[in-house]
Amino acid sequence: NAGVTQTPKFQVLKTGQSMTLQCAQDMNHNSMYWYRQDPGMGLRLIYYSASEGTTDKGEVPNGYNVSRLNKREFSLRLESAAPSQTSVYFCASRGTSGGARWSTDTQYFGPGTRLTVL
């Protein structure tokens, strides 16, 4: 059970290049998320997917696109990278468990992709 995995771990791009960040989860979760983390800014939501086939914008969606390929995979694409997109990107998935009397609802993060745009 690997949890949430992300590739690549590190990437350097030149301004204007494109790339796709990959994320996969093996916990059978419906919801998946992409965040970016900048120094002193905490975690900011870029896009999320509540279920397979649906995606919605988060707090900072400009310059990004996403694809929920299937229940396991949620990718983030930068079509034309800019220096302002230099950041650490985290994917997360959310699952619920339990029954009528109790339930747990928690969100798990991947290890991150460190992206530098020159």
Place this chain on the structure above:
Amino acid sequence: GQQLNQSPQSMFIQEGEDVSMNCTSSSIFNTWLWYKQDPGEGPVLLIALYKAGELTSNGRLTAQFGITRKDSFLNISASIPSDVGIYFCAGRNQGAQKLVFGQGTRLTINP
């Protein structure tokens, strides 16, 4: 939109000391989560709280879901060097897809 105010922003303590940090919100949440992020890693879930007034422990960590549902605190007892990192609180409303995160508390421990 909703915001979480997490304090303090940073802490510098001696090994063995107890640590206390908290999160407050202008609106209520139905779930509070506490995460820890080690340098170069993703946030890892420490404790999840689902009921107002709930007090939950995980080893040396104790967290409480405030009775008003607008706040939560995290305590760490007898700190050790591996407690170093950034601690985030997060809240979620019932039925909501998104978490609201605090800005984080950076914990530094002097041996």
